[in-house]
Amino acid sequence: MRTLVIMRHAKAEASAPTDFERQLTDRGHADARAAGEWLAAQGIEPDYVLVSAAARTVQTWEDVAVGSGWDLTLAEYDEGLYSASTDVALDLVRATDDGIETLVVIGHNPTVAYLVSLLDDGSGDEEAGNALALGYPTAAVTVLSYDGDWADLDEAEASVAAFHVGRG
Numbered sequence: 001m002r003t004l005v006i007m008r009h010a011k012a013e014a015s016a017p018t019d020f021e022r023q024l025t026d027r028g029h030a031d032a033r034a035a036g037e038w039l040a041a042q043g044i045e046p047d048y049v050l051v052s053a054a055a056r057t058v059q060t061w062e063d064v065a066v067g068s069g070w071d072l073t074l075a076e077y078d079e080g081l082y083s084a085s086t087d088v089a090l091d092l093v094r095a096t097d098d099g100i101e102t103l104v105v106i107g108h109n110p111t112v113a114y115l116v117s118l119l120d121d122g123s124g125d126e127e128a129g130n131a132l133a134l135g136y137p138t139a140a141v142t143v144l145s146y147d148g149d150w151a152d153l154d155e156a157e158a159s160v161a162a163f164h165v166g167r168g
Helices: 026-041 055-068 086-093 111-119 126-132
Strands: 002-008 048-052 074-076 102-107 140-148 159-164
Touching: 002 111, 026 140, 026 159, 048 055, 055 074, 055 102, 055 159, 086 102, 086 111, 102 111, 111 140, 126 159
Parallel strands: 002 102, 048 074, 048 102
Antiparallel strands: 002 140, 140 159
16 A cells, blocks of 8 residues: 655745745744644655645745654655646656655645545545545645555545645
């Protein structure tokens, strides 16, 4: 069984010279660290982390890693994930080496919310599924289980095991 963790970046400042350069707010840093603590409490230990190269997602990853005690060097920063459509984000997940059992993806909305919705087979944790239906705010994290090769992951083939929401 494989584990896929999909996270939206934490709360970021409203403006910066470019959208790509937007930094996390103090609340964003706190929410990301709390998400890391929650993931560690769930027993999640990633083998690989795919992070959008935007400043706010990089900072989110750094804070999650601090909160969880994970190794920062597990991450690869991908510029394409910044503007990726759901299909492109799914292709990035499908390109994951099959030696990876637990993958964390940190990106942006609406892509991450759509990706979770696309992959959810509806058979997972009912409470988490109900919470997901209320939206995907900043620092939201979904843990999905998938039985198969990454390359074969497709629509409605993963089940939601857990969902965490920060303060949004």
